[in-house]
Amino acid sequence: MRLKTSFLAILLLFAYPILAEVKLESDGLLITIEEKSPELPGYASFLVTVKNQTQTPKTLHGQIRLTWDTDNKSEDRGGCIVYAEVRSHSENQILVPCKYERYNMWMFQLIKIYNFIQQSYHALPAV
Known part of the structure; x- marks a missing residue:
């Protein structure tokens, strides 16, 4: 009976969305992604x-x-x-909204780390 109860508790634990955090290190960057409580309906934060x-x-x-x-x-x-730019020996935090229908799992995929900051991107005139 105890084994059955433990299994049910584990099943219930993973049946609900859990605010989670992922940490990784690559090319001199420490990257932390933390799921926050949604601020807007239909958007995960x-x-x-x-x-x-x-x-x-x-x-x-x-x-x-x-x-x-x-x-x-x-x-x-x-x-x-x-997309996050970070100067040498500094830290940058951004809140990223993600539009969704319904989800129970998320993952972060590292596409690329560039060894520069695109200066012309910031120099674009406001529209």
Whole structure:
């Protein structure tokens, strides 16, 4: 009976969305993605913290994918692009909203880390 109760508790634990955090390190960047409580209906919120431990300015390009997983298949339910620029030996935090229908799982995909900051991007005139 105890084994059955433990299994049910584990099943219930994973049946509900859990605010989670992912940490990884790549190319001198410490990257932390933390799921936050949604601020807008239909949008999940993620706090992305990028800490540069090198002398070179860096740009992080990544993606957060939202999925709905069942026993036998996984459906793509939305996502968002993560783009963060970090000067040498500094930290940058951004709140990233991700549009979704319904999801029970998310993952971060690191696309590329650039060893520069695109200066012309910031110099564009306001429209």
